[in-house]
Amino acid sequence: MLEDRESTDGGATPEVVIIGAGPAGLTAAYQLTKRGVASTVLESDNVVGGISRTVERDGWRFDIGGHRFFTKVKPVEDLWHEILPDEDFLMRPRMSRIFYKGKYYDYPLKAMNALKNLGILEAVLCVVSYAAARVRPPKDQSNLEGWISARFGARLYRTFFKTYNEKLWGRPASDIQADWAAQRIKNLSLFSAIVNALLPKRNQKEITSLIEEFQYPKYGPGMMWEACREKVEAAGTKVHMQARVTAIRHEGGKATAVVAETGGAPTEYQCSDVISSMPLPLMIKSMQPPVPDEVQRAADGLSFRDFLTIALVVPERFSFPDNWIYVHDPAVKVGRIQNFGSWSPYLIKEGRTCLGMEYFVFEGDELWMSSDADLVELGKRELAALGLVEPGKVEAGYVVRMPKAYPVYDEDYKKNIDTMRAWLAANAPNVHPVGRNGMHKYNNQDHSMYTAMLTVDNIFGASNDIWDVNVEEEYHEEKAAPAA
Numbered sequence: 001m002l003e004d005r006e007s008t009d010g011g012a013t014p015e016v017v018i019i020g021a022g023p024a025g026l027t028a029a030y031q032l033t034k035r036g037v038a039s040t041v042l043e044s045d046n047v048v049g050g051i052s053r054t055v056e057r058d059g060w061r062f063d064i065g066g067h068r069f070f071t072k073v074k075p076v077e078d079l080w081h082e083i084l085p086d087e088d089f090l091m092r093p094r095m096s097r098i099f100y101k102g103k104y105y106d107y108p109l110k111a112m113n114a115l116k117n118l119g120i121l122e123a124v125l126c127v128v129s130y131a132a133a134r135v136r137p138p139k140d141q142s143n144l145e146g147w148i149s150a151r152f153g154a155r156l157y158r159t160f161f162k163t164y165n166e167k168l169w170g171r172p173a174s175d176i177q178a179d180w181a182a183q184r185i186k187n188l189s190l191f192s193a194i195v196n197a198l199l200p201k202r203n204q205k206e207i208t209s210l211i212e213e214f215q216y217p218k219y220g221p222g223m224m225w226e227a228c229r230e231k232v233e234a235a236g237t238k239v240h241m242q243a244r245v246t247a248i249r250h251e252g253g254k255a256t257a258v259v260a261e262t263g264g265a266p267t268e269y270q271c272s273d274v275i276s277s278m279p280l281p282l283m284i285k286s287m288q289p290p291v292p293d294e295v296q297r298a299a300d301g302l303s304f305r306d307f308l309t310i311a312l313v314v315p316e317r318f319s320f321p322d323n324w325i326y327v328h329d330p331a332v333k334v335g336r337i338q339n340f341g342s343w344s345p346y347l348i349k350e351g352r353t354c355l356g357m358e359y360f361v362f363e364g365d366e367l368w369m370s371s372d373a374d375l376v377e378l379g380k381r382e383l384a385a386l387g388l389v390e391p392g393k394v395e396a397g398y399v400v401r402m403p404k405a406y407p408v409y410d411e412d413y414k415k416n417i418d419t420m421r422a423w424l425a426a427n428a429p430n431v432h433p434v435g436r437n438g439m440h441k442y443n444n445q446d447h448s449m450y451t452a453m454l455t456v457d458n459i460f461g462a463s464n465d466i467w468d469v470n471v472e473e474e475y476h477e478e479k480a481a482p483a484a
Contacts, residue, residue, distance in 0.1 A: 013037060014459050017258045017269050019245050020277030022050025023445045024435030026225055027079065028275045028452040029232040029239075035460065038236030040269050042243040042260045047222070048229050050277070051307075051405055051436070052445050054222025054347075057398045060354050061220050061347040062311050064402050066324055066338055068094065069215035071446035075453060080215070083228050089215045090344055095321055098160060099337075099386065100328045107326060109152075109160060118159075129153035147178035163328045167335040168360045169305060169408065177409040180442055218346045221445070243267075247288045248274060250428045259288075273459050274428075275452065277435035279304065279404050284420050291423055298419035301412055302440055306368065307405035309338075310357040310379035313396040316341070318389045319353040332382045333367070335360050352395065357382065363403050372399040407440040421467075432458070434466065443470050 014037055018025045021043035032039050047053050055062040069089070071077050081089075098105040106113045115123035130153030138146035144165060149157045165173045217223040229239055240262060247259040249268075258269045276283045281299035284291055291299070325337045338356030340347040348354050357379040361367045367375070376397030383389040407413075417440055424431055432455045433439045435448040443451070447470035454464035 012272075015270060015272040016040070016275060016459065017042065017271040017273075018275045018277075019258065019283070020050065020435065020438065021045075021048040021225070021229065021239060021241075022277055022435060022448070023052050023225065024277040024438060024448040024452040025050075025275065026228045026232065027449040028434065028456055029237050030079070030083070030228055031453055031456040033232055033235035033237060035456070038238070039232075040271075041232070041237060041239040042245055042258065042269070043239065043241050044244040044278075046241050048239070048241075049222045049225035051402060052221045052225060054220030055400050057311070058396070059349065060311065060313065060340075060396075060398070061222075062309060062340060062354070062356060062398070062400060063220050063338065063343060063347070064309065064400065065307065065358070065405065066343070067216075067221040067445055068323070069217070069221075069445075071444075073446055073450050076446045076449050079449065079453070080224065083231065084217060084224055088217055088219075088223065090218050091213050092216045092323075092343060093213050093321070094323065095342070096324050096326065097322055098164075098326045098328055100159065102387065104325075105160070109156075114156075114160075126153060126155045126159070129155035142178055143174045144176040144178055144181050145173040147181045148173075160328065163330050164326055164335060167333070168406070170360065170362060171410075175410060177411065177413065179414075180409045216344055218344050220344065220347060245278060245283075245286055248276075248283070248286050248428070248431065249288050250431075253427060254430045255428045272430065274431045275455055276431060276433050277438035277448075277452075279437040280417070280420060280433055280440045283431075283433065283438070284423075287428070291427075295419055295423045298416040301416040303408045303410065304404040304437075305406040305408055306361050306363040307402040308359050308361055308368065308375070309400045309402075310359070310375050311340075311398045311400065312355050312357065312376070312379050312383065312389075312394045313352055314355060314389050314393055315395075316351050316353050318355070318393065324358075327386065329386065332385055333359055333378070334382050334386075337388075355383070355389070360406070368401065372397075375399045404437055407437060407442060409442070413440065432466075439467070441467075441470065 016032060016037065016039040018028050018039050018041045021041050025041060026048065029039050029041050051064050052067050053064060055064065069080060096107050098107045103117045105117055118126060133150055133153045137150040140146045141150050148161045162173055169176050233239055243260040243262045245258060245260045246266065248255050249257040255271060255274050258271055258274060259266050281302045284295060284299040319341050320339055321342060322339060323342050327334050327337060334357045336358040338358065339353060340356060341353035359367055376399065379397060380391040380394050384391050434451045434455050436443045439451065451466040451469050454466045458464055
């Protein structure tokens, strides 16, 4: 353990309580150990990794949502290789497509592939629609529908984006803010896609390109966080599992303690700082004394979309090369299909693969409350409806539910977050939200980790604005082309 126990401003050793043992929480704990500080980690679940966990059932391993290990943040990549040795990483080919009306479309969209599959008439109509959007773009581009229509035209928006995104969010795309689109959809227009497809490669100097491969822990992303937990515990950090935070006590303008229940018994942990990756509204509601009504209403105003995976074991001949396929067919409920064998051969068994049927749900709705057996049958029916696998060929099925997987970017989310941030800054500035749910921000794993790394630096005297992480309007899996 390094002997760097004082903060940079000469203060005493921080006494840090970390809420959540996902990528952000465990990264914070790991960075603190590098400064010689052992912390206390409180995790409400019985598995580390949050949404980046790997679920294991009968020797099959499932990735929750798919986690490509690619980042533009060099300190994060360095940290991955500190936690896991190089030999535990695989280099995997990147491939994802859209399944629409029985045809596969490259995703992100490639103009020639899309126009060819659509057919001449539909392709012409899409180009005309795009031209109309250029002449008279949508007046309101603050929402998902307007933002995409302005860049691709209304017809391509309805074909390739509307159905999937409304499955994802469970509401009209016009109700979702464009912030999400700017981060998650390749930021180009139909015109630039055609230009990029036609330009000779040797003449491209500044055009960016998509990553063609990515790193991936051979036993799934959970392998990373299980190793990280072992490292921080070896350095003296206490990781308490199934410890549900019930209160964050504050007085005199700072948080003083965190209360968590394990097996119904409460334990109070004194603190100088709290790093929280628990959902932001739940963290605000746990403050004792309670927050004012205005702040409570802001917390109540934030919402989440939940997630479940139906993992189906099938013979290897039903495999496909994609990491995942987006399903835009409105006749089925499934939104995306993972092929875990394309992520890593260590996740599956010889002669078979496992397909992850992904459904976007609300906790407590009909799908969420269905029995595992009924959900497995639904997965079989929908694979058959898509013409991918006959129901009788499915050998086994498993269901994994993941609450609060996606923070919703609705019309009021920014205002609500600003209200909560202002209250924290004035009343408990030593409570530091980090990560996807902790900040109610659609962070990838690398950005969640980076918010934790910067927060630890802040505890030791730095002045990083972690809310600036991952705000660039730039596609996450795009890299600059090498200089000529």
